[in-house]
Amino acid sequence: MGVGVLVEAGVRLAGRYKVIEQLGSGGMGEVWRCADPELQRDVAVKVLRESATSPEVLARFKREATIGARLRHPQITVVYDISRDGERLFIVMELLEGRSLAEQIAEAPDGLPVEKVIELAVQIVQGLGAAHDLGVVHRDLKPRNLVLHDGRVKICDFGIAWSVHSTTGLTTLGRPFGTPEYMAPEQWRAAARVDARCDLYALGCVLYAMLTGTPPFIGSYYELMGQHAAEVPRPLGEVRPGIPAELATLVQALLAKDPDDRPARAADVLAVLNAVSRLLAEREPDPGTDAGNDARSIIEAFVTQADAAGENGETDRARALLQAAVEVAIHALGPDHPYTLETRGIHAVLTGMAGNPAAARDLLAAVVADSARVLGADHPDTLDMRFGHARVAMDAGDPATARDLLAGLVTDRSRVSGADHPNTLSTRAVHAHCTGRAGDPASARDLFATLVADSTRVLGADHPDTLTNRGRHALWTGMAGDPARARDLFATLGADSTRVLGADHPDTLICRQNHADWTGVAGDPAGARDLFAALVTDSSRILGPDHPDTLDALKRHAECTGEAGDQASARDLFAALAAGRTRVLGPDHTDTLEARGIHAHWTGEAGDPVGARDLFATLVTDSTRILGADQVHTLAARIGHAHWTGGAGDSVRARDLFATLVTDSTRILGADHPDTLATRSGHAHATGHAGDPAAARDLFTALVTDNTRVLGARHPDTLAARDWLMQWEQQAAADSRPRRSWSWRL
Known part of the structure; x- marks a missing residue:
């Protein structure tokens, strides 16, 4: 047949x-x-x-x-x-005893009733959501594959569907599968893998056809390819006036060219459809009804979902939901409506939280300009937007811009709200902090000193904001070059925080950690060690032994223990830290690898160079597997391995390891990077210890020249290289090994 x-x-x-x-x-x-x-x-x-x-x-x-x-x-x-x-x-x-949706659309050239469209769309989305939850993407959703059976929609023909559980794809690369009128841009690119968002794009095309009688694009195969890739369909409101703005905005979002700009999940679409359905059911036929209240309900639904997504760590989804809310607000309320401006501001903040602070900064800059134009420069919402703009500029890595923005805002808030208003004081605090982050710790210290006095006068000495500002003042005092004064300030603050907030309050623990840190920086590692030992005990009791703050305190305790001269205890403490991070973060986490590296180093310092060498060898293998051979953590592990290979008595092997490291570090970091220069020092040492003092002399001669050019003549590394050059010059002249033992430090 x-x-x-x-x-x-x-x-x-x-x-x-x-x-x-x-x-x-x-x-x-x-x-x-x-x-x-x-x-x-x-x-x-x-x-x-x-x-x-x-x-x-x-x-x-x-x-x-x-x-x-x-x-x-x-x-x-x-x-x-x-x-x-x-x-x-x-x-x-x-x-299936029924007709396809394509037949129904053909009989309604001006579109199906809106209520019917929403009813059918809800059912379609429910079916798609069930398929997507099982990892199945239809890839050919269209009216002919949607059949009305007993009054319900049935999705048919999963012939070109793709499942995340499959081990092979059915689409031949370079040949897109699907129906041209309903194919997403990424399907036209014949991507080997598409996700559920291509079905949501097709759903947008189906909704467009249900509402207008035709799909968003019509033409030949190649015309459709170009239209789906680059053209914007005619707005639904122009094709069919009277379509609810909320529904039109949803279809527009579904038809976004970039999958990241579409709703992320069928559940998100379903929530909007249900909200629109409720609004239509509640809406009175009176033509004078205020549609703004309906729009606010839709926006609030998006915001509620975005809040839930953000709390679950789904920042990308939260941002996409807020983008949809912005589009609803602009379409229904207008771009200058206060509610629209507020929604744009929230969207900008979530964009920063989703990992794109530069885009958030630019979005907020535009919102600030529009808010000043619409509401006025002195309106509280405009001032709040300016504050948010400065904060995201800081998050985007531009503290100088943030500082300048906040300086102007401090002036304006003082003028509008008063110098003693809490918002003015909080803006001054962030301005002072950004000043320090922009490279001026002395000015930050002075700004916080003045702020502490004003905060004490206005809010009281025991107010939490006053205590916080005292901590920042102490921090920038140390950063400005006075660690002893920072230590004393944190000691006094710790006593007050204990009295006001309680010994177990998180802020008190943070204050104690800063006190211990600056004690060590002020030249008292033994004192810092003892402070950190007590802090680890209390933090374990209050927060738990696996809390990040407890593990951080344990790390600083171990470091100060080593700096105080107890290498064996430092080794054991870092072994405990590595075990804790492995338990909490997993063996492949960067912080776990870091702890293993420091443990290996103190193993060598405690008198076991062979053990250190072997620990570093294993770490190099794991770091290469997890992070890659060219990652800086891998290079650091290789330096430790080469160093302790020499310390274990194999100078020839250490020389060869350092030689390879110099080549790789030059390629990855650059010839003038400090780590490359330090690696060259290790190579020169190992070369001398391997029996070639003349070559070591020549290597140090070149290193002194480059260190002087890059770091400066008085830099400690340059001075150390000069000392070693003199040692190897003498050794080369005497043609005998130097008496100085292997002691090059990481």
Whole structure:
């Protein structure tokens, strides 16, 4: 039966399914109505055409059956069986008694009723969501694959669907699969993998067709390719006036060219459709009804979902939801409406939280300009937007710009609200901090000193904001070059914080950590060690031994222990830190690798160079696997391995390891990078210890020249290199090994 019909009425397929009548046909095969006498029901049977039995088509046919059998949902066609009748492969499916959505659209050239569109769209999205939850992407959603059966929508034909559980893709790279009028831009690019958002784009096309009678783009194959990739469809409001703005905005979001600009999940679309449905049900027919309240309800629904997504750490989804809220607000309320401006500000902040502070900065700059124009420069919302703009500029790595923005804001808030207003004081605090971050710690110290006095006068000495400002003043005092004064300030603050907030308050613990830190910086590592030991005990009791703050305190305790001269205890403490980070963060986390490296270093310092060498060798292997050979942490582990290889007595091997390291560090970091220069020092030492003092002398001669050029003549590394040059010059002249032991430090 290579031509004509594949089967004939009256025959039984596989001895069971009696063929009754043909329901349809296509390039792959035919669909027949059959009777199943065993279960006493009629079914639909799709028979594969013999001429369409290439391996790829067979795979697609079987894929439709296996995926359909997995999907159990009222809005998805049920697949009962897959079988053969001789050479004919066929699928047995639920028989749908109804018409396709394409037929209904064809009978409504001006579009279906809005209420009907929303009702059907809710069902379609429910079915898509069920498929997506199982990792299945349809990839060919269109009106012909949507059948109305017993008043409900059924999604059909998963023949080119893709499952995340599959090990092979069915799409041949370079040949897109789908129906051109409903294909997402990424499908036209024939991407090997597409995700659920391509189905949401197709849903946008289907909704457009349901509302207007035609899909958003019409044309030849190549015309459609260009339209889907680059053209914006005609606005729904122009094609069919009276479509609810909220629904039009949703369709516009679904038709975004970039998948990242579409709703992320079917559940997000469903929430908006349900909200629009409720609004339409509640909306009075009075033409004077204020649509702004409806728009606010939609926006609030988006914001609520965004808040929930943000709390779950889904910042990208939260940002996308807020983008949709912005579009609703602009369309329904206008770009200058205060509610629109507020929503744009929230969207900008979430953009920064999603990892793009530079974009957030630019978005807020535009909002500030519009708010000043619409509400006035002195309006509280405008001032708040300016504050947010400065904060995201800081997050974007531009503290100087943030400082300048805040300086102007301090002046304006003082003028508008008063110098003693809490908002003015808080703005002064952030301005002072940004001043320090911009490279002027002395000015930051002085600004905080004045702020502490004003905060004490206005809010009281024991107010939390006053205590916070005292801590910042102490910090920038140390950063400005007076660590002893910073230590004393933190000591006094710690006592006050204990009295006001309690010994177990998180702010008190942070103050104690700063006190211990600056004690060490002030030249008292033993005192810092003891302070950190007590802090680790209390932090473990209050926060738990695995809390990040406890682990940070443990790290500083271990460092100060080593600096105080107790290398063996430092080694043991870093072993405990590595174990804790492995338990909490996992063995492959960067912080875990860092702790292992420091543990290896103190193992060597505690008198076990062979143990240090072996620990670093394992770390190099793991860091290369996890981070890559060219990552700086991997280079640092290789330096430690080379150093302790020499310390363990194998100077020739250390020389060769350092030689390779110099080459790689030069390539990755650059010839003038401090780490490259330090690696060259290690190479020169190892070369001398390997028995070639003349070569060591020459290497140090070149290093002194480069250190002087890059770091300066008085830099400690330059001075150290000069000392070593003199040692190896003398050794080369005497042609004997130097008495100085292997002691090059990381």
